[in-house]
Amino acid sequence: xxxxxxxxxxxxxxxxxxxxxxxxxxxxxxxxxxxxxxxxxxxxxxxxxxxxxxxxxxxxxxxxxxxxxxxxxxxxxxxxxxxxxxxxxxxxxxxxxxxxxxxxxxxxxxxxxxxxxxxxxxxxx
Amino acid sequence: xxxxxxxxxxxxxxxxxxxxxxxxxxxxxxxxxxxxxxxxxxxxxxxxxxxxxxxxxxxxxxxxxxxxxxxxxxxxxxxxxxxxxxxxxxxxxxxxxxxxxxxxxxxxxxxxxxxxxxxxxxxxx
DNA sequence: TCATTATATAACATGTCTGTTATGCAAGCC
DNA sequence: GGCTTGCATAACAGACATGTTATATAATGA
Numbered sequence: 001x002x003x004x005x006x007x008x009x010x011x012x013x014x015x016x017x018x019x020x021x022x023x024x025x026x027x028x029x030x031x032x033x034x035x036x037x038x039x040x041x042x043x044x045x046x047x048x049x050x051x052x053x054x055x056x057x058x059x060x061x062x063x064x065x066x067x068x069x070x071x072x073x074x075x076x077x078x079x080x081x082x083x084x085x086x087x088x089x090x091x092x093x094x095x096x097x098x099x100x101x102x103x104x105x106x107x108x109x110x111x112x113x114x115x116x117x118x119x120x121x122x123x124x125x
Numbered sequence: 126x127x128x129x130x131x132x133x134x135x136x137x138x139x140x141x142x143x144x145x146x147x148x149x150x151x152x153x154x155x156x157x158x159x160x161x162x163x164x165x166x167x168x169x170x171x172x173x174x175x176x177x178x179x180x181x182x183x184x185x186x187x188x189x190x191x192x193x194x195x196x197x198x199x200x201x202x203x204x205x206x207x208x209x210x211x212x213x214x215x216x217x218x219x220x221x222x223x224x225x226x227x228x229x230x231x232x233x234x235x236x237x238x239x240x241x242x243x244x245x246x247x248x249x250x
Numbered sequence: 251t252c253a254t255t256a257t258a259t260a261a262c263a264t265g266t267c268t269g270t271t272a273t274g275c276a277a278g279c280c
Numbered sequence: 281g282g283c284t285t286g287c288a289t290a291a292c293a294g295a296c297a298t299g300t301t302a303t304a305t306a307a308t309g310a
Contacts, residue, residue: 021149025268026142029218036222042287055269057288062267076277076286084225091219093154097161100209150298167257180299182258187297201256201307 015067019090022066027051028059032068035082042078140192144215147191152176153184157193160207167203 022028031045046056060080063069067086072079147153156170171181185205188194192211197204 016154017149017151020145020154023215023218024142024146024149027268029141029145033221036225043285051268052270053287054271054289058268061288078287082222082225084222087219087222087225090148091216093148094212094216094219096158097207097209097212100161100207100212152298168255176298177300178257179259179301183298186258203257 015086015089016093018066019068019086022062022068023090025059025062027056028063031056031059031063031080032082035069035080036084039072039079039081041074042080045080140211140214141218143191144193144211147187147193148215150184150187152181153188156181156184156188156205157207160194160205161209164197164204164206166199167205170205 023032027049030049034040034045034048042053042056042060045060046053049056060069060071063080064071068083069080070083072081148157152174155174159165159170159173167178167181167185170185171178174181185194185196188205189196193208194205195208197206
């Protein structure tokens, strides 16, 4: 039995690769923050940044690939909408380190239960 | 005033780039998980993975650059030790989306206070 | 001193970002 | 129909990431 197995270390999760990878870019984080205030079209998202429209379109594709946004259809527009549920996966992974911040972190466990319930509801929409 | 300013969107944080970037790699996440069980030398970290020792050394450098580990000195060894405090930054960033999971997420605010206090204590060591 | 162990670094190949400009295409408007 | 708007995609460039092997360095130990 390998060390990793003995220590009950979870297998590599391609979902987490995508999620953390998406969050690693400052433009994408800013886009998510913007979307937390409501859906936005590509054109609206381009405006505050000094990058081209195709660049934003590709950032959106990365975010969509990570399951962090959804795209809609509104005539010619393809509004992006936050899909925060998958951010829960990131938080969940981070909770394995809660012991390093003190036992109060256990509250996060309860929190995750709530998040997962919300997740299910989101799926149903 | 730009849209981003009006919406009180935080400026790009190069620290978050490094932290999320470090977490985007499955090998690095596995290393952090392993280190959550205690410090480990490079040789010990190489064993469970099918990558070369230099590759692990570079992953450790990335993690160190993100402030997620510290290196020690033990004769010829340079043991890596988890420095989980900076993971709090990641969690903190994620909390801006707590409204999407329900108000129970507010507990995370309290949590962060604890984490930050721990942070200060860690700095003092 | 010489060998061994532990780790770092250099040099290199390859693949993946991230951005650009140019262009295609669909939907609405005159 | 022809123009405008909104967005996607293709093609390209440059930087960065990740892995390799070979080698350097530092500490221990015979």
